Amino acid sequence: MNVLLAFALTASLTSAVHLPPTAPCPENVPAGTTCYEGRDANGAYYTIAVPEKWNKALVVHSHGGPDLGDPTPERTRDDLNRWAVMAEEGYAWAGTSYRRGGYGTRMAAEDTDNLRRTVSAMLKPRKVFLHGQSWGGNVAAKTIELYQGYDAALLTSGVLAGGSRGYDYRVDLRAVYQYYCGNHPRPSEVQYPLWQGLRADSTMTTAGLRGRVEECLGVAGSRTPEQQRKLDDILAVTKIPEETLTSHLNFATFTFRDIVHNRLGNRNPFSNTGVTYRGSHDDKALNAGVERFAADPAARAELAHDSDLTGKIGIPVLSVHAIGDPTAFVEHESAYRDTVRKAGRSHNLVQTFTTEATHSAFSDSEYAAAMRSLAAWEKSGVRSNPFLIAASCPVLDRKYGTGCFFDPRYRPASYESRVAPRA
Known part of the structure; x- marks a missing residue:
């Protein structure tokens, strides 16, 4: 200067x-x-x-x-x-x-x-x-x-x-991913509602989550037909690009946990009630089997007060x-x-x-x-x-x-x- x-x-x-x-x-x-x-x-x-x-x-x-x-x-x-x-x-x-x-x-x-x-x-x-x-x-x-x-x-x-509502596509991804992959959480692990993103005491890392995604959906160039069909269904239903799938799931895991556990006292601000999922190879089975949850009105209102415009x-x-x-x-x-x-x-x-x-x-x-x-x-x-x-x-x-x-x-x-x- x-x-x-x-x-x-x-x-x-x-x-x-x-x-x-x-x-x-x-x-x-x-x-x-x-x-x-x-x-x-x-x-x-x-x-x-x-x-x-x-x-x-x-x-x-x-x-x-x-x-x-x-x-x-x-x-x-x-x-x-x-x-x-x-x-x-x-x-x-x-x-x-x-x-x-x-x-x-x-x-x-x-x-x-x-x-x-x-x-x-x-x-x-x-x-x-x-x-x-x-x-x-x-x-x-x-x-x-x-x-x-x-x-x-x-x-x-x-x-x-x-x-x-700005994270609803990540809410949908969290639910749709679990329907197809079933490894977040695994059946052998402590279960929790998906709107929590992740258990408060979980030690999962971003690398660990990426490993689960690759376990279910494979990696480009070496996917089995089953893995490719699951990936195609998830992308078609959520309209999330393949290159950012994992980053969106990171948000729907770790940031959702922060919102729910650290900011809202373990209350749920998210909902997929009434959503009809479309674009998969079997929409009827998806909509019948995907986990559903409704928001706590007070928690949703607090999130809206904080961030809605x-x-x-x-x-x-x-x-x-x-x-x-x-x-x-x-x-x-x-x-x-x-x-x-x-x-x-x-x-x-x-x-x-x-x-x-x-x-x-x-x-x-x-x-x-x-x-x-x-x-x-x-x-x-x-x-x-x-x-x-x-x-x-x-x-x-x-x-x-x-x-x-x-x-x-x-x-x-x-x-x-x-x-x-x-x-």
Whole structure:
């Protein structure tokens, strides 16, 4: 950081606020950027980056997951490295690890806003933008409903249907997988209802779960006809891509356990009551034999309170989602669109889509195009436009060279077209 900027930052602080210690910047961050690291009073780690040519705007980042382990500073360093394009575009960037692992949208939203207030006191930015990725999209969308202080928000690959229905395809996977495979749990093991995800005292690991999946469904290139038929049935019924089957089952195992045992006092928020499973070689047998369960109304209401969205957004919100997202299906955007429409705030939401089949990150050119469009919308009051975003991306791609894949004409089908509604 140059001397004048360092002096300006220091001079802007009140006597009660101090910059945290400097730290090495991750490798993708542009040269001349100054990075800081710290830990807040609740235990959340944070990383801050201020580029040499700072545009006086701040991007606060809500990360995805949720991570189930304890928070670490590596989480925020990795996020900064992944979204170093924000610093390249001139924004200061700040990300939080959240105070603990595990589910908790409102908790993560509070930690996000704590970071905004902390960094705003340090740097005195003129504008504050919020960026949420994956589950962090849910966190960011909840944050702008609960807290003031944000000028606009970017939601990418967002889990925007909320917890009360946004994981129903994983609920279905948990039940359908067990119907076909019968090894999670095995008949010889202590039995538990599938909505728990996993027994609270189980020592199963992700590697152990992967072993059970391979035991039942085999591996590509060496499956028996029976294994292939089971796999085909599971994929057809749940509409989950093969490449992310195990990761979805991980969520429906370990994150469900966290939600049920650690957050909801062993009560069930999930249901597959009334779902008719279709697409297998024998739907009648599947629907007769699959395990059924109904949600505890109070537990479901608590999960909804924590993570469902009202759509009452008072600032410009731009979302970007890959049409072929194999993790958070693109139909999450339809759920959010309907929620915002019912709240009468459609004028504050613009959704755009890419032809990619990705979830974890878009190209730097696409992020830059989205941020520039969002900033222009916030500044001028003229609503963003998917066609203009798509048209602007190739110009930015001359700098970044990472590709542009926007499809401004795409509109996803309803959420219910992808995930069967519950009774």
